[in-house]
Amino acid sequence: MTYQIPSALIEEANGAALPAHEDDYGALARRLARRGIAIEPITAAVSAFAVAVPTWGVGTGGTRFARFPGPGEPRGIFEKLEDCATIHRLTRATPTCSPHLPWDKVTDYSELRERAAALGIGFDAVNSNTFQDQSDQALSYKFGSLAHTDKAVRAQAVAHNLECIEIGRKLGSKALTVWIADGSNFPGQSSLTRAFDVYLEAMAEVYAGLPDDWRVFIEHKIHEPAFYSTVISDWGTSLMAAEALGPKAACLVDLGHHAPNVNIEQIVARLVRAGRLAGFHFNDSNYGDDDLDSGSADPFRLFRVFYELVDAAARKAPGFDPAYMLDQSHNVTDPIESLMSSASEVQRAYAQALAVDRAALTAAQEANDVMGAHQIYKAGYLTDVSPILAEARRRSGGALDPLGVYRASGYRARKVEERPPVAGSSSGIV
Numbered sequence: 001m002t003y004q005i006p007s008a009l010i011e012e013a014n015g016a017a018l019p020a021h022e023d024d025y026g027a028l029a030r031r032l033a034r035r036g037i038a039i040e041p042i043t044a045a046v047s048a049f050a051v052a053v054p055t056w057g058v059g060t061g062g063t064r065f066a067r068f069p070g071p072g073e074p075r076g077i078f079e080k081l082e083d084c085a086t087i088h089r090l091t092r093a094t095p096t097c098s099p100h101l102p103w104d105k106v107t108d109y110s111e112l113r114e115r116a117a118a119l120g121i122g123f124d125a126v127n128s129n130t131f132q133d134q135s136d137q138a139l140s141y142k143f144g145s146l147a148h149t150d151k152a153v154r155a156q157a158v159a160h161n162l163e164c165i166e167i168g169r170k171l172g173s174k175a176l177t178v179w180i181a182d183g184s185n186f187p188g189q190s191s192l193t194r195a196f197d198v199y200l201e202a203m204a205e206v207y208a209g210l211p212d213d214w215r216v217f218i219e220h221k222i223h224e225p226a227f228y229s230t231v232i233s234d235w236g237t238s239l240m241a242a243e244a245l246g247p248k249a250a251c252l253v254d255l256g257h258h259a260p261n262v263n264i265e266q267i268v269a270r271l272v273r274a275g276r277l278a279g280f281h282f283n284d285s286n287y288g289d290d291d292l293d294s295g296s297a298d299p300f301r302l303f304r305v306f307y308e309l310v311d312a313a314a315r316k317a318p319g320f321d322p323a324y325m326l327d328q329s330h331n332v333t334d335p336i337e338s339l340m341s342s343a344s345e346v347q348r349a350y351a352q353a354l355a356v357d358r359a360a361l362t363a364a365q366e367a368n369d370v371m372g373a374h375q376i377y378k379a380g381y382l383t384d385v386s387p388i389l390a391e392a393r394r395r396s397g398g399a400l401d402p403l404g405v406y407r408a409s410g411y412r413a414r415k416v417e418e419r420p421p422v423a424g425s426s427s428g429i430v
């Protein structure tokens with residue numbers, strides 16, 4: 001039996017922190033009430049909010065220069081599940097993990113599903129990988145995969161995605177996320193038109209393999225590893241693809257995949273309007289696809305995105321059912337600490353967005369009261385909702401202070417003993 005953080009430790013820490021927490025929660029309730037906002041519906045909404053953890057996120061990531069493996073890293077999918085379960089145990093915000101294939105392949109998927117269930121973890125969207133060559137693979141993806149010039153390479157990439165669906169079915173997933181690295185590095189290297197045409201043709205075959213209750217998420221990215229053009233470069237291309245494929249296709253927004261200074265929340269609003277918002281890969285960035293921890297660089301941007309989501313939910317926008325996942329690379333932190341804090345930052349943005357007086361904002365917008373509207377909007381962001389996040393965790397059996405309990409438990413030191421390093425671990429991609 002491997003080490004798990006005992007419930008008694010959580011209860012003990014919560015007990016010690018309770019008086020101060022109740023004081024803070026009560027004070028926030030009164031502050032919000034003065035603005036005409038009830039705290040309880042926000043706490044309930046935060047409690048119901050879940051974000052998936054990517055299985056690759058619990059390993060230490062790296063840059064293209066180096067990877068500095070952390071001590072006690074998970075050495076395979078079963079240990080990754082343990083870490084995912086630890087994050088959920090303390091935060092109660094991450095009940096599912098999102099597997100990446102072929103990295104997370106096993107011989108017995110019912111065993112994998114049962115082990116996950118025993119740890120209280122389910123499976124979210126399955127991610128395919130046609131951006132690397134595997135040792136047992138016939139054809140190379142060096143010059144592309146689903147948009148390769150050679151039909152045989154495209155067929156191999158289609159077959160991989162169909163296999164991902166099959167595996168996902170066994171795990172209880174309901175979606176396939178497809179991100180391709182296809183693109184070009186030199187002007188003139190490839191036909192911008194033909195590359196997209198053949199991609200659509202290949203994706204139609206993947207789409208045809210989706211079970212009725214499944215969706216396919218198309219993830220766009222402006223650059224990297226291709227630095228001149230990418231085939232699925234932006235939300236416009238993604239939307240064109242989703243519309244060409246059919247109603248089960250939708251557009252996934254990874255916060256790090258846009259040009260600098262792009263207004264991501266407006267993209268979100270447009271995709272909601274089109275009924276094609278698949279969901280998110282949350283992370284933060286200063287420059288490009290930095291994959292920094294959510295809310296660490298620009299928490300206001302995260303808030304702005306969540307305002308659009310809260311607005312869409314309140315309007316009951318047709319087809320609005322986004323999937324949430326963290327997609328980060330933890331290079332210099334303990335991944336468990338980063339993922340716990342990131343899950344909480346995402347919830348924070350959600351709670352702040354719920355703390356906006358939408359009726360007052362709409363009235364100010366309609367009256368062209370520019371400063372009034374801005375202040376009402378900003379008031380949500382400026383609310384310290386930490387007591388709501390803590391209360392939501394406490395009510396569902398989590399820790400008032402996840403980081404404090406995690407550190408006090410000595411979890412990582414125990415894993416160092418349980419998990420001696422092995423060669424060739426697949427943890428933590430760049």
Ligand code: AFD
Pocket residue numbers: 127128179219221254281289327430
């Ligand atoms: C790469 C991509 C993208 C994707 C991830 C997993 O940039 O974010 O979600 O790989 O496939 O980091």
Ligand code: MN
Pocket residue numbers: 219254281327
């Ligand atoms: Mn992503």
Ligand code: MN
Pocket residue numbers: 254256257289291327
């Ligand atoms: Mn990315």
